[in-house]
Amino acid sequence: MLGLAALTLATAPAFGAMESEDCAGCHSDRDSMDGKLFIDQERFAGTEHGGMGCTSCHGDISDQHPDDGLVPGKASCGDCHDQVAAEYARSNHGSSAACNDCHNPHEARGASQVSGYDMNKQCANCHETEDMTEVHAKWLPQAGVHIQNLPCVTCHSASENYVITLYVNRRAGGDAYGEFAPASHEELQQLSGEQDVAKMIDTNGNSFITLDELKAFNRDPRYKTMRLAGMMTPEVVTHDFTTLDNRWDCTFCHASGPAAMQTSYLSLPQQDGSQDRYGVEKGAVLHALYGTPDFYMMGATRSKALNIAGIMIIAGGMVMPIGHGTLRFLTRKNRRDH
Numbered sequence: 001m002l003g004l005a006a007l008t009l010a011t012a013p014a015f016g017a018m019e020s021e022d023c024a025g026c027h028s029d030r031d032s033m034d035g036k037l038f039i040d041q042e043r044f045a046g047t048e049h050g051g052m053g054c055t056s057c058h059g060d061i062s063d064q065h066p067d068d069g070l071v072p073g074k075a076s077c078g079d080c081h082d083q084v085a086a087e088y089a090r091s092n093h094g095s096s097a098a099c100n101d102c103h104n105p106h107e108a109r110g111a112s113q114v115s116g117y118d119m120n121k122q123c124a125n126c127h128e129t130e131d132m133t134e135v136h137a138k139w140l141p142q143a144g145v146h147i148q149n150l151p152c153v154t155c156h157s158a159s160e161n162y163v164i165t166l167y168v169n170r171r172a173g174g175d176a177y178g179e180f181a182p183a184s185h186e187e188l189q190q191l192s193g194e195q196d197v198a199k200m201i202d203t204n205g206n207s208f209i210t211l212d213e214l215k216a217f218n219r220d221p222r223y224k225t226m227r228l229a230g231m232m233t234p235e236v237v238t239h240d241f242t243t244l245d246n247r248w249d250c251t252f253c254h255a256s257g258p259a260a261m262q263t264s265y266l267s268l269p270q271q272d273g274s275q276d277r278y279g280v281e282k283g284a285v286l287h288a289l290y291g292t293p294d295f296y297m298m299g300a301t302r303s304k305a306l307n308i309a310g311i312m313i314i315a316g317g318m319v320m321p322i323g324h325g326t327l328r329f330l331t332r333k334n335r336r337d338h
Helices: 002-011 020-027 041-045 048-052 082-089 116-124 129-136 143-149 185-192 211-219 304-330 332-337
Strands: 160-171 180-182 226-236 264-269 275-280
Touching: 041 048, 116 160, 116 226, 129 143, 143 226, 185 264, 211 226, 304 332
Parallel strands: 160 264
Antiparallel strands: 160 180, 160 226, 264 275
16 A cells, blocks of 8 residues: 555656756747747746745646646636736727737836836837827827827826936937937946946935936936937826826916926836936926926926026016016106106
């Protein structure tokens, strides 16, 4: 009986014995893995899914894989994200695309860890940017500027808690006349040398960006091929994908003084593909001259120096009519006598 039991245990498949490190032993080898079977471990490790481990989604895999010839199953996104799945199913996209058509589960991150440009890349997989620009241009002024500088979800979902996020853009190939594109971590590291990339702007290393630090970066000749570009990004992303009535109203973005305009971050790309954020001094992003010279939001961008100059111009313009009127009032008696 004991020998039979031992034989049974020896020949039975062992499920759940494989660890994430075992999976990485094969799936991190790009040369031996094709297509979706290759998993970039550096990108995966920094995600919430990476912290949960491979078997959280592939629970039926055995320690005999792949020699057992069985295709591992995978969890449905709705198993954990049931509310998101239900919301998405009710949207216009629900019947057109599955979750993994937009989200790589091995690179999925929160909204604050993804750049607005990367958000739009997902949309552009189906909605060609050129076509969308033409459609929006029928009613939206400077449609190309809006599409380039806004995540689609800002207008086409009920996402919440909008902030201004700054990204470092670089001229393609370092050409003085090239088009600007988001700078990669490698490009920024090359410019910053041995120091941390963030020290290019966060010079004192306190993880908070002041107006003076933005001014210094914008004026530094070493970074003449770079500029800070701002996008109005949501902190909380929804999956209802629609167009709300207030998004047709320009004041949703361009009204002066809403909280979204005063809260801003600098977002820098990391080696693992994520974005690391740094708080920015309140209102600094909207300073027309020293904050972000290439980011101007009509109705919101301000400059203290320009405000003072404007007041002086208005005051100067009022001196003549007021002075002239006052002089005529004081001399009215003499004018009547003569």
